[in-house]
Amino acid sequence: MSHIPFLSLSSTDEFAKVTTVLEESVEYPVCAVILCLWNNILGPHIEYVWMTEGSKHMDYGCTKFICKNTISSSDQSSTGVHTKFLVLPDRGILVTSSIFCADIGSGNTVYGFSLVFPYSDLQWYLPLHEFCCIQMEALVTKLRVLLRKDHKTTIGKFQVYLCKHLEALKSLKLAQLPEKLDIKDTAYSSGQEKQFDAELMERALISHLQTSGCTIVVGSNVDEVNRMLKTLALFLSPRDRRCSRLAVEKNPYLYHPDIFLQGFINNETCQFIVSNFMKEMMTGRYPTTLVDLCSLEVRQMPPCHEHLKRRHDVLQHEMKCMWIEKSNALFLILSAFQQVHTNETLVHNFQKEIFLLQPTRGVRESYIEQFTRLIDRKAFALIKYLETESQFGRNGVKTKTIKKELDLTLEGNWKIVLARAERMRSGIYSIAYSNTAQFNDQHVIDEFDTF
Numbered sequence: 001m002s003h004i005p006f007l008s009l010s011s012t013d014e015f016a017k018v019t020t021v022l023e024e025s026v027e028y029p030v031c032a033v034i035l036c037l038w039n040n041i042l043g044p045h046i047e048y049v050w051m052t053e054g055s056k057h058m059d060y061g062c063t064k065f066i067c068k069n070t071i072s073s074s075d076q077s078s079t080g081v082h083t084k085f086l087v088l089p090d091r092g093i094l095v096t097s098s099i100f101c102a103d104i105g106s107g108n109t110v111y112g113f114s115l116v117f118p119y120s121d122l123q124w125y126l127p128l129h130e131f132c133c134i135q136m137e138a139l140v141t142k143l144r145v146l147l148r149k150d151h152k153t154t155i156g157k158f159q160v161y162l163c164k165h166l167e168a169l170k171s172l173k174l175a176q177l178p179e180k181l182d183i184k185d186t187a188y189s190s191g192q193e194k195q196f197d198a199e200l201m202e203r204a205l206i207s208h209l210q211t212s213g214c215t216i217v218v219g220s221n222v223d224e225v226n227r228m229l230k231t232l233a234l235f236l237s238p239r240d241r242r243c244s245r246l247a248v249e250k251n252p253y254l255y256h257p258d259i260f261l262q263g264f265i266n267n268e269t270c271q272f273i274v275s276n277f278m279k280e281m282m283t284g285r286y287p288t289t290l291v292d293l294c295s296l297e298v299r300q301m302p303p304c305h306e307h308l309k310r311r312h313d314v315l316q317h318e319m320k321c322m323w324i325e326k327s328n329a330l331f332l333i334l335s336a337f338q339q340v341h342t343n344e345t346l347v348h349n350f351q352k353e354i355f356l357l358q359p360t361r362g363v364r365e366s367y368i369e370q371f372t373r374l375i376d377r378k379a380f381a382l383i384k385y386l387e388t389e390s391q392f393g394r395n396g397v398k399t400k401t402i403k404k405e406l407d408l409t410l411e412g413n414w415k416i417v418l419a420r421a422e423r424m425r426s427g428i429y430s431i432a433y434s435n436t437a438q439f440n441d442q443h444v445i446d447e448f449d450t451f
Contacts, residue, residue: 033166
């Protein structure tokens, strides 16, 4: 695969030399992926373009326009990643760009990494914008390492990681959970009270709430798995449901981090082995719940503040392996999951009361909405309490006193409300456990300066 740095924007022939069509990309929701850079003398330049099969919106002129409108001389060198989102109905496209700096040996260079979507997918894309930006930041981190190591061989190696992200978007395009759910398709509909074991359902919902709504469901029957997914999705926001997907039996998708709900089939024709995807699970923003309908087990990853530390270690390990070109062997597989804290009353009372209500006229739906609002109000009160007591993280807090005053003395209730508070205000978990070090992706980027 050829690689031509500093491509002139005036040549369509040279443009063709740095363009490749991705194989088996007909169902990818993007039109193209563009990597460009800024040269202080010649201005914006196309570094490489990945096109999808059958793309109708992309040509040389459109690519040139995107390149000129994503990076400019005003983009300063920094270690951060800046995002731009362009809606261009006249050209029939949407553009999400990550602007970043990379050291390619001759100094820091400003790059622009852009995903181009059809304008007709605007309503589908908007709920996924945050997910897409998070995934692009992870790709940028890998791209920085590859560019710094040897920018001449970057394109071929980076394409492997890029295709994984495009596969995640494809799965959300083809198997996305609907924003509005019918309670008849869940375990709370009339006649479905015994669809799942009562204890399993209660533990699954407890852990689902304690891990900020990130859950994978594994089972032998696709209908049973999807019913469990739709049941748990009732406790997600409509936007989070759009970032969730159903299980499919034919051509199943792989696990992808930061998708809230995912289903997998484990039978004679399809096998899902959790240990094969432990690294991906440990790189997600939030811990994950595993609901196994075959063994009737529910397990969860460590709480958020511990998960962030492990996430940092795994990302750091992965980047170092990329740098020294060694296989990325995983560690801590067996200790990644733990038992669910079921010492709580919120979900237990909810499970008893909802089946006492009429299954018609939207009564149960209203009760579920009221339950989620109750957790939201408790989480909001907890946020204000923690921020006030800690002076926005500057001081330590006594969680024992907070639990008592907010009626969260049971560990299960405390973890449910705290996980919801973390979704509302990132970093609250670390304030509550203020003796635990806080980490973020920037530490991984800075780590490369020590190589």
